[in-house]
Amino acid sequence: MQTNEQILSQFESYLAQTDVSTSEPELLYAPIGYSLSGGGKRLRPMLLTLAYGIFKDDIQNAMPAAAAIEVFHNFTLLHDDIMDNSAVRRGKPSVYAKWGQNVAILSGDAMMITAYKLLAGVPAEQLPRILSTFSTMALEVCEGQQYDMDFETKQKVSVVEYMHMIELKTSVLLAGATVIGAMLAGASDDDCRKLHRFGIELGLAFQMQDDLLDSYGDERLGKPIGEDIIEGKMTFLMITAMSRADEPTREKLRALLADKEMDRQQKIQAVKAIYDALDIPHITEQQIGIRFERALSQLDTLSADAERTRQLKEYARSLMGRNF
């Protein structure tokens, strides 16, 4: 099996081969190239390829599906940035900010079609199943985005509703990557199911970690601390705090979030003081640990040698910034 770096470089070469950014009309295709060259960890293609690698060595055959899922992921970012009115993506102007709304809508559409075009490159006998899995996944990601938007106008969001939303918006795409990797490698239905569950649990852990680092991080995310609090975003921390607080504290949290005049740092400190009093960082750490362990435990019962799951396990650990 290749190293992660080798896999990544193989993936980048494959993606570069499919480059359409100089095609005409320019305003349709240039934003696709811009979006795909924007970097990112290539998390989903890595997961897909590492899941494939548990069962088979010829990882070149995983590249079309890996590219399809990466292009699809970047398409969702492109349209999400319009819906969320986000001007910045990975430290650069978003397609929406750079080219305007209509270009972002249409080149996003073309990008989703491009993802399906890449998917047509998987072996013919596996295509029906993988096409269905991919489309179900894609639809669930849209459901997650809609629930997320619904939350903005909702008075109260429960922890269960929040977990369901992030399962759809984040986990499903990681699970899609791992299960498609397994399917492509001809894994048994049982192993496919386990790798799907692995992706779901990993995604939940990953999203909660993201929420935690936003308020308590060490700038590892490349974002200023407390952005979620300032934006009034519904995060695992906020929703858990809301559900555990007594009514006066809940009122105070709501008032803090609604206060548009308050000094940025003061607001962040005041919200974090409530989080701390309610033990939210610790509860979140616990939940992350539970989900992450559940993810890893799926890999232990696969019908494959432990040696073959090691690379995916270590990759998952590195994602979580954990060396245990």
Place this chain on the structure above:
Amino acid sequence: MQTNEQILSQFESYLAQTDVSTSEPELLYAPIGYSLSGGGKRLRPMLLTLAYGIFKDDIQNAMPAAAAIEVFHNFTLLHDDIMDNSAVRRGKPSVYAKWGQNVAILSGDAMMITAYKLLAGVPAEQLPRILSTFSTMALEVCEGQQYDMDFETKQKVSVVEYMHMIELKTSVLLAGATVIGAMLAGASDDDCRKLHRFGIELGLAFQMQDDLLDSYGDERLGKPIGEDIIEGKMTFLMITAMSRADEPTREKLRALLADKEMDRQQKIQAVKAIYDALDIPHITEQQIGIRFERALSQLDTLSADAERTRQLKEYARSLMGRNF
């Protein structure tokens, strides 16, 4: 072979079976149901099924692909309405006007994914080819929409550029319908190519006819006469007039289009007077006739009995409002 009415009713039943409009989240799925129940001629599914019917009788097998292409077509309308800022679609509020931009973007995305989900229902052995054909078609439709938007800011659009744009924006979807119908029925490569060409030529004739009826019609389109002139749309008539006029007339046309104060009826009459002087209606009729004949002639050389192409021919004639 069933009658057109029987095919249409079989198609509507199939589409109704796949209805997702009551799924959750409501704001994602209700607009899809609203859009698909909005009527329309079901032109593309009819063409797909009639092309299939030239070679095979079991038209039930054409339904998944017919539904996929209809859902895709309605998806394009949904996003086009955002980009064109259109509040009305088929006499009802557009999804964009009814639910707002974000819902229209996201439910449009879900609709495109739904189209691909339906496509996964075609026989496995034909799926790779049909998925590629469908995606190429879908990408070309996006190219057409981008060229159309590009034209809005362009000083001069040639007849060749205009024909290329409508080939992509309109014809390609009709050609996709007919060629996918033929592929599904196991037609030879040569017959597939001819049915693709049939769709391209029919689409060009159809679009030019649409342009002509907008200025010279008898309200058959359900739109007030002269809407294109008022909106300053680039149509075959306008572009041909621009290319045939001398410079003073061209200036006059430009001034008329730019005049936002002028009385509606006066403007329509003034532009049509120029069209008439330049013989534009007659030239357009001629071009429609040429394209339509080219479309029909493709059907005469298919490796199928003339009797089997009759229904598609008559359907094409009825579309053009022609009884010859």
